Amino acid sequence: MSGENQELRAAGLKVTLPRVKIMQILDASEGRHMSAEDVYKALRDSDEDIGLATVYRVLTQFETAGLVMRHHFEGGHSVFEMMSEDHHDHIVCTKCGKVEEFFDEVIEAQQKIQAKAKGFTISDHSLYIYGLCKDCQ
Amino acid sequence: MSGENQELRAAGLKVTLPRVKIMQILDASEGRHMSAEDVYKALRDSDEDIGLATVYRVLTQFETAGLVMRHHFEGGHSVFEMMSEDHHDHIVCTKCGKVEEFFDEVIEAQQKIQAKAKGFTISDHSLYIYGLCKDCQ
DNA sequence: AGGATAGTGAAAACGACTTTCAAATGGTTT
DNA sequence: AAACCATTTGAAAGTCGTTTTCACTATCCT
Numbered sequence: 001m002s003g004e005n006q007e008l009r010a011a012g013l014k015v016t017l018p019r020v021k022i023m024q025i026l027d028a029s030e031g032r033h034m035s036a037e038d039v040y041k042a043l044r045d046s047d048e049d050i051g052l053a054t055v056y057r058v059l060t061q062f063e064t065a066g067l068v069m070r071h072h073f074e075g076g077h078s079v080f081e082m083m084s085e086d087h088h089d090h091i092v093c094t095k096c097g098k099v100e101e102f103f104d105e106v107i108e109a110q111q112k113i114q115a116k117a118k119g120f121t122i123s124d125h126s127l128y129i130y131g132l133c134k135d136c137q
Numbered sequence: 138m139s140g141e142n143q144e145l146r147a148a149g150l151k152v153t154l155p156r157v158k159i160m161q162i163l164d165a166s167e168g169r170h171m172s173a174e175d176v177y178k179a180l181r182d183s184d185e186d187i188g189l190a191t192v193y194r195v196l197t198q199f200e201t202a203g204l205v206m207r208h209h210f211e212g213g214h215s216v217f218e219m220m221s222e223d224h225h226d227h228i229v230c231t232k233c234g235k236v237e238e239f240f241d242e243v244i245e246a247q248q249k250i251q252a253k254a255k256g257f258t259i260s261d262h263s264l265y266i267y268g269l270c271k272d273c274q
Numbered sequence: 275a276g277g278a279t280a281g282t283g284a285a286a287a288c289g290a291c292t293t294t295c296a297a298a299t300g301g302t303t304t
Numbered sequence: 305a306a307a308c309c310a311t312t313t314g315a316a317a318g319t320c321g322t323t324t325t326c327a328c329t330a331t332c333c334t
Contacts, residue, residue, distance in 0.1 A: 151299090151300060151301075152300080152301095153299075153300070154299090172290095173290080173291080174290085189291090190291090190292075190293085193290090193291060193292070194292085197291095197292095213290095214289090214290060214291090215290085215291090
């Protein structure tokens with residue numbers, strides 16, 4: 001039994017063709033951020049006849065199960081990426097859309113300090129830096 | 138001539154009743170973040186018969202003119218706040234929706250360092266910390 | 275293998291937001 | 305103040321991303 005199947009089972013989800021395929025596509029995207037539409041197109045490209053509604057459903061299930069992470073970039077609509085062990089933030093090129101990831105301990109620590117000062121307990125955070133990448137400047 | 142009128146003129150916008158009213162509402166909201174719908178409701182509450190389409194139009198114009206700032210909180214849809222001189226980030230309570238603002242020089246500086254390391258020039262950034270506020274824990 | 279249960283595709287519904295268009299308003303000119 | 309014209313407006317229709325509905329199908333358990 002493959003790793004994908006186990007991940008699905010562990011999340012309490014039946015192992016179905018759409019779910020396995022979508023997981024493979026996300027895995028194969030190697031950190032690239034995909035919209036539901038992107039995933040849908042990728043499925044059609046590999047001749048899988050899976051409806052857009054299912055793509056949305058499955059992505060939401062994966063998010064709930066903690067398998068993928070949903071982001072809201074500036075435009076407002078959602079993009080997804082496989083959940084990785086390590087947390088990271090994003091720096092997005094506003095011209096070509098390229099996304100790079102980074103992790104900064106100083107920023108992380110500083111956020112905790114700010115939250116504490118306001119009496120908040122942090123459950124999550126999102127930091128996006130927007131600008132122009134090397135190629136687009 | 139009131140301050141609002143001058144701000145509108147300076148932005149190259151005609152001084153019309155909807156624009157003045159919407160600006161007053163945003164001013165009066167005192168840092169609270171309002172959705173287009175919120176503004177629309179506030180208008181109806183003060184017996185102004187201004188269409189939702191106009192609210193959206195005007196808010197977008199204000200954003201373009203640099204009078205208000207648009208944010209995309211977790212849900213994905215937009216909220217607006219009057220532009221303030223000083224930049225700040227947000228800490229949002231996921232239960233009651235309360236939003237507090239903070240500014241952290243260390244984080245700001247660290248972002249510049251990260252961007253430089255990736256070869257990006259920063260045009261903007263957004264940092265949202267999500268968690269539970271003092272009252273909701 | 276067979277049946278309960280959960281998952282699926284297609285189409286309709288949804289909600290936030292934008293566009294269209296005829297009517298109204300603001301600013302300017304006389 | 306009257307007339308003019310470009311800009312702005314409200315209402316309704318249209319988008320677009322996303323969700324729901326529903327009849328059908330696949331998966332899993334025995």
